Amino acid sequence: MKTTNFFYRISVGVICGSALALSACNDELTNTVDNEPVAANVTAQICTETRASGTSWTNNDAIGISSIGQTSACTNVKYVTANGDGIFTGTPIYFQDAQSSVTFSAYYPFSGSEGTGAGILANSTQSDNQSAENQPNIDYLWATATANKEHPTVNFIFSHQMSKLTLVFQNGIDTEVSGITTYTLKGLKMEGTFDTGTGKAIAKEDANTENLTVATSGVISGSALPSLILYPQVITDKLELSIMNGGKSYSCDLTVTNNALANGKDYQYTITLTKEQLKVTSSSIEPWITEKHSGTATIE
Template identity: 30%
Template sequence: MKVNQLLFLATAAAAVTSSCQKAPVSEQEITKAVTFSSTISNQVTTKAAGANWESNDAIGVFMKTGSGLSNVLASNKQYVTTKGDGNFNASSTTEEINYPADGSNVDFIAYYPYQTTITNNIYPVNVADQTQQNKIDLLYANNVTGANKNKPNAQLQFGHKLSKVELTVAAGTGVSSLSGLTVTYNGFNTTANFDLATGTLAAGANPAAIKAKTTAGTSSTLAEAILLPVANVAGAKVEFKIGNETYTWTLPSSTTYEAGKKYSYNITLQEQAGNNAAIVASGNITDWTDVPSGSYVIGKDEDNGGTTDPVEQTLYEEDFGTTPLSKDEKFKIADFKGWSNTTVTYSDQYAKADIRTTGTIVNNHVWLPTTGNSELAIEGINTEKSSKLKVSFDVAIGTSKDFDLQNLAIIFNGQTFNPESKMILSADANKFINVTVDLSTATTLSANSKLSFFSDIQTNKAGLRIDNIVLKGLK
């Protein structure tokens, strides 16, 4: 799914006379103060600490012109939601941002959590201390351009820039209690520089043992960690310790942690690791883009080795990018450059499908129109040595025509699969539902597999929107 994002509405407030301390616009040219209110996109939690802002949460805001932060008019101004209700105001008169009186256009960049000192536009990230995760959950927005006193309404779209990992740890054979459990990520980088001008995170540094935040439940313990994104965790280990007993989990070599995504695992600790059930935790999508990542049974260390059995893995996923298109932008499959997964190739032999948003759906998605046959073809997915495949995706209809889901064809390496029959009524247009299609009978599994979503002009009278494609299998 999409990196879940907070939507902030910048609005003009009453005229003020205090200086905003910005150049080159003079004090006499300043007329209107900027305030911020907030909503949560798609009613999805986006804050590390929960579904809502907390009292006195603070963001840092830059008002500028030009590219990056080359011409800053208001630098690192602190805005606070005093009641935690999402309504942000300047923390003091000296922090207040004002629109230029001449009506000239300005842009905004914002981040959370606020830091008093920002040097050379660099936000220093440090995830070594996990005890207060809301203090290390970096959010960033830079999408608002061309705002001015005459059109102040603007939506700042905030996205997570770090990764989150959640482990639900249960006691298995030979483990009587999880009391006192500690969970440590060994060898992960703890610091990095985030460039507020470009929105990029530099390579991590200072590897160290990162102790996850643990919360004991009735039958399991939740271990949470916010980590720096990493392309390959090959050889990385997670250590579980109860008293004098140690259990070590070596992460699968294919594991990657991407910015804005939450990875969920079920972990069972026992004295001797047995065969794992390939079960992925189910539940509501919560505050990040959720990537359920499997179940593992971890045996007690005899020589600090630990063992890991293969389970269900995510083989491919696509959410069509974290930067939303405007409602007027539409890109054919061959022309779109904002794919979140760039390890595969995308095509539409009919040149009918496109990537777009719509007035009520702010996330990018693929549109399969009613005007002809269309497809989204994805080639280059590695399914070699895997089994029991299944593909899930979000789907919605776009017009006032009913549509039976079984008329959507899922083609995998030449085999056609169809969702179970389910009528989507016209009254539910533009409302996504999640669908899973069983591909376990696929006969061809290769390192260059092809997955297609095909729409036939004879049966597609409504227009189809598809988003958040995830292919999973045992491997």
């Protein structure tokens, strides 16, 4: 996440022509007998500022909306912002009567087909999904909201379900971080799942730990590298960072509270490179809950 709050309003149609037109919802959420139908007005706000993969929605970003506790009601209704401007369109959702409140869940990014629950999505946080183009595929968001006919605004406040890790390298005495060509994280599981019904993202219990190697160039002292998005997980051994700088290899262990990466937390490390060692400190930025760490590393 960056440092600017965004509020996204989703435009919803006011009338569904017929029950057949509302392909993802049945008449439990539509007015078929009494009174004029009232369409839900859906707003969406990301409570932890913006997505780690960018500062705004992008063209054709989509969310999936489902009703909770409604038998065969709205399921995985797709809303799309065609122009990436935060104005979403999709199949309109109606309330049946003024007495009943309906709770909805929503997730990002949309998957599957309207009318069929997206279920549990499996994915990987390996380097190919850490690019700016692919990170939105693993930047899972989830929210719930309740509304009714008298108060039809459905205000989703999304929260991050993944963990984020950011590295900042700094020049030490007689050293230049501009020579860093790769960095590697060791000791993390890359394979995991996201439950679109509950919002839970977690690394697969039976997955093996893997090395995550990211190529980089033009590293600027004191400037953060693009953040990594990772599955929440327990670290069973240790989390190790190694870098290549000027043909030399450096490594250090990164400490994490309770040996676990938690959802919605931003783990940021500021690392000073010297000829003899890496000196690891931490920095905190809101709104992610930032872990603070310290440590040292020696040249290999």
